[in-house]
Amino acid sequence: MSDLHGSRVLLGVTGGIAAYKAALLARLLVGAGATVDPVLTRGAGRFVGAATFEGITGRPVRDEVWQDIPGETHVALGRAADVAIVYPATANVIAKLAGGHADDLLTTTLLAATCPLLVAPAMHTEMWEHPATRDNIAVLCRRGVDVVGPAVGRLMGGDLGAGRLVEPDEAFERLVAQLRAARSRADDLAGRRVLVTAGGTHEPLDPVRFLGNRSSGKMGFAIAAAAAARGAKVDLVAAPSALPTPPGVERHDVTTARQMHDAVFALVDVVDVVVKAAAVADFRPADVASSKVKKSDGAPRLELVANPDILADLGARRAEGHPRPFLVGFAAETDDVEDNARAKLTRKNADLLVVNDVGATDAGFGVDTNRVVILGRDGSRTEVELAAKSAVADRVLDEVVGRLPAS
Template identity: 55%
Template sequence: MLGVAGGIAAYKACELLRQLTESGHQVRVVPTAAALSFVGEATWAALSGQPVSTDVWTDAHEVPHVRLGREADLVVVAPATADLLARAAAGLADDLLTNVLLTARCPILFAPAMHTEMWEHPATQANVATLRSRGIVVLEPAVGRLTGADTGKGRLPEPAEIFAAAVRLLRRGADAAPDLVGRHVVVTAGGTREPIDPVRFIGNRSSGKQGYAIARAAVARGAKVTLVAANVGLPDPAGADLVRVETTEQLRQAVLAAASGADAVIMAAAPADFRPAEFVASKIKKVDGVAPTLELVTNPDIAAELGAAKPAGQVLVAFAAETADLERAVAAGQEKLLRKRADLIVVNEVGVDKTFGAEHNQAVILGADGIRYTLPELSKDDLADRILDRVVDRFA
């Protein structure tokens, strides 16, 4: 079921509908009366290939206000306006869409869109907290251009990212509890860059795909997610608060700030271990083909710093990217697990053609309690859920 509330972002729901139908899903659209002022019934019918349900009175003998919610595998509301969130939180049933929300026994996903002041209002925040406490996934809105010349937080997340969140919920199934509701999860992703001069840097091959997959999976499981991304060119994951950084020190500062009060910190980024001792303010010139000597210094170990100051109850997940064979990589990972005082460490073999930039990953998860999970090659999305399963185990 695709619910559409009455906001200007309703036109973007057309693209979301197209992605849902083209991926093989049967979609019934339930627009509010206000939504039909933005996108007409004929558009929804043509894109979905299904009749459009607009009120509780049409085909009353089929009892649509009960049947539609019961039959759904997933209910997505995009855009979800401040008004719709308020009515859903209060349990009102004054139109077909709110009736569907009350009768649905499947996962429900809200993608809010509204002006910044409306999103930040205490009433809206209280309504969002109420919905999340019931196990409903409410994405964080994106930051960007709003109606008119306004810019800020409140923009509807991109349809492709709402689609990705919907697919995550469908894959988990109707009986899968949103087991991270009420939890704050900090995730890092990407690879840091250490500038040599204004045009050159020391970096690595990390694409950020695994960290982004973990962030998306945590959002789908109900968590509040802060994603600290270093030099990543991927679309912003819907529902995560994104902090962009470049250098290892910037990553360190952002993670230390976000980790305060977080329930879990998952260090999937690849920070540079070294940086130039000095930054040259102008481009280094090539003189007679002689290469300059570059002096390096060691960067701080962010995960070890987090582990040394980890509050009781917080789960720290480190990563160990190794170029050795599996067993030597696991041995190195075990040493890092102890040294960083992490609860879990994800060990994987990396290289030019392995892991970095790929869609799949093979890993071993080690625990401070001695557990070892050797996983087959999985999609990075599936590996993300396996990692979060182990985090949930630690909470329990």
């Protein structure tokens, strides 16, 4: 049996010239044993008729919120789906999804759905490259939506460029992978306790100023959210951050590296996994002024002293015979990225080290996407291409789950 056998797929079709390909995708899904619920926008109906999808799927086609209210509302459609895909997704519908609009059956249903969602953009190159579309795609990625394509190829009117809908077989394989991953991750951390550190610590100079870094905490918060969604009891030790606490996560706020060290070691004996995603200050001022340093007093002379190394101290504890917790470190590098990270992995006695090049503009500090390499103490190397930090978080946890001893 295929991974889709017995699954229910919500197939959203929007008004683009490539809408005919959705019929081919529907045939692949039905052939794999899935129940397919087609939901067409009014624009889609101008390109491909409802009868086509009803004939392929054996299911009624819905295109209005007001249809069949006693039978199956938009809320019921959204709740019933195991996975959803919008194929093709126009720029207009992508904008609606990013803005949370619900002005037709498709957007209303997707707003009520809690299953994994794939979006397959299809539009002219100029529309795809417009800043508004790119911003909307970034919003969807940040929420964990999987975006497949667009491909580069022949477009309507004979143009050639980015914006072509990916072929049905590629969309099908991506959808299968999403559903497989969602099923394998469901509660795979149940019964485990995971501690995550996030954000950049602040080291005070005086009551007003501090030494800090550019970390936003987004990666660590994403890992905490993903671990909770997978059934773990999660403790999040957070440096100063305006990010909201993820659902199901117990948050412990700290400011300095020493406070973070104390918070981590207060919990280390009761957790199974520690993910050290925080950007912890290596040094702090030796002396903190009790009142604001005035400009008129001249430039202050700073003497810095080393902060405790939380990951190294956790690794040293492991070396002393403590079998847990499983240790995951992060390395933000700019030069000789993997060589430096591999050395850090050995030096800190960690199980995994997640390294990223913070010199990149689309990954690392302050943005919603990341690309990383996950290095294992066993010599393994897993490369994660550019993706939403929520998706990267799950890839990191996949590597953790595969290495945890049986509980």
